Amino acid sequence: MFYAGNREMDSPLNSEIESFFDSAPPLNDRAAISEKLKEFIALNSSESGTRRVACVTSGGTTVPLEQRCVRYIDNFSSGHRGAASTEHLIKMGYAVIFLYRRGTCEPYCSSLPDDAFLECFEVTKESAVQVCQPYSEAVKRAIRDHHAAVAGGLLLKLPFTTIFEYLQMLQMIAVSSRSLGPCSMFYLAAAVSDFYVPWKSMAEHKIQSGSGPLDIQLLQVPKMLSVLRKEWAPMAFCISFKLETDAEILLEKADMARKKYGMHAVVANELLSRKEQVVVVTNNGKIPVYRDKTSSDSDVEKPLTKLLVDRHSVYIKDSNT
Ligand code: 9Z3
Numbered sequence: 001m002f003y004a005g006n007r008e009m010d011s012p013l014n015s016e017i018e019s020f021f022d023s024a025p026p027l028n029d030r031a032a033i034s035e036k037l038k039e040f041i042a043l044n045s046s047e048s049g050t051r052r053v054a055c056v057t058s059g060g061t062t063v064p065l066e067q068r069c070v071r072y073i074d075n076f077s078s079g080h081r082g083a084a085s086t087e088h089l090i091k092m093g094y095a096v097i098f099l100y101r102r103g104t105c106e107p108y109c110s111s112l113p114d115d116a117f118l119e120c121f122e123v124t125k126e127s128a129v130q131v132c133q134p135y136s137e138a139v140k141r142a143i144r145d146h147h148a149a150v151a152g153g154l155l156l157k158l159p160f161t162t163i164f165e166y167l168q169m170l171q172m173i174a175v176s177s178r179s180l181g182p183c184s185m186f187y188l189a190a191a192v193s194d195f196y197v198p199w200k201s202m203a204e205h206k207i208q209s210g211s212g213p214l215d216i217q218l219l220q221v222p223k224m225l226s227v228l229r230k231e232w233a234p235m236a237f238c239i240s241f242k243l244e245t246d247a248e249i250l251l252e253k254a255d256m257a258r259k260k261y262g263m264h265a266v267v268a269n270e271l272l273s274r275k276e277q278v279v280v281v282t283n284n285g286k287i288p289v290y291r292d293k294t295s296s297d298s299d300v301e302k303p304l305t306k307l308l309v310d311r312h313s314v315y316i317k318d319s320n321t
Pocket of ligand 1: 059070076077079081084189192193224240241242243
């Protein structure tokens, strides 16, 4: 189902978006997600003052090539940026809706090994399960911090896999958080597919090999950033990310995206240096942000989220005057 804030404003852009949503397979657990969102937003809004709520998107979206999907196109993202940023935002007083690709990094897990379950636990002679000593502190900290955030109503995790799921869920989050007005932030770090196969023209069964090259036409995914800004959540503070592999075109492309989609800030990053530095592009300048190299466990997400939270504070103040 497509939600437009004002049907009279329907434009060719909206009809493309409408046809994307109409052709998408409906979310399996739409009702349950909607209920969780309603509860989370209500918990973080009160008459005495609304808490700031950020929607952090993280990980890459897939584009299935078959309805009963065996093959898909993927977008690169480990999910590190989204997970680390979520932890920093929660520390700075935000509640976070973490919309993330299943299987990518999750908040509070960065100090655990990749195969944490098998690496961190062992079976004793008495057949009990215990944490292996070297991981004891890291496991305790991860469980404690994660449980505190979830039980305290500060973290809601919603997983996606495909571009269809991602965009439907982003729309649901945006529309549900409209009541938060300027206290709502969108921090769009997920790597989103630019091209897709519409569900109705997709092969149902596994595409057979043996008959020569595969010829598939991919349509352009309509850009949802303007509609997010203008219709789904018009009062929210919106930050998108621009990823390039060619540093020469990065800043120009980021500034173009900022203007075109009306973003309050675009974070420009280059694939190889993304963990060391980013540039925040706003309407009054380009601000480089660096990881603190003097500390081995520092990340660029800490100064980045701090800067964006400060900008969000100014935005909320200006919106209230
Ligand atoms: C980013 O640029 C993120 O910073 C990264 C983070 C994906 C590079 P990791 O997850 O990496 O820590 O490994 N995300 C946005 C990428 C994107 O798809 N941007 C679109 C574009 O560039 C705009 S919405 O056109």
